[in-house]
Amino acid sequence: MNLSEFLLHYKNGQRNFIGLDLDDHDFHALDLSDAVFEECYFHSTSWVGSNLQNTRFKNCSLKCADFRNTNLTNAAIQDCLVDSIAFNGAITKDFVFSGNDFYGATVDQKDFEETFKDEDRK
16 A cells, blocks of 8 residues: 555544555645554654554654654554654654564653654654
């Protein structure tokens, strides 16, 4: 599925996506709330300014993803690859970050609050 097809499926009400491969795409300022992504590849993607409220990423590869200034209220990133990920300015009320792989180390909510939350790799 390419980006246009994905956005059409989302617009038509689909919220669960498994195995998407949308590396190097721009999701800037989109409303993708309530989506569930499992085993998806989002390397070098930009989610800047998007609404990802209630969105779940499970077993995804988010290497070099940019979530700066994104609404992640009640969202979750779990069991994902999170190397070189940025969150500076993101809204993270009730955000869950657990079991993620960061350069071979497992990182959790405490690591998010202490290190990742203000990360701005740009």
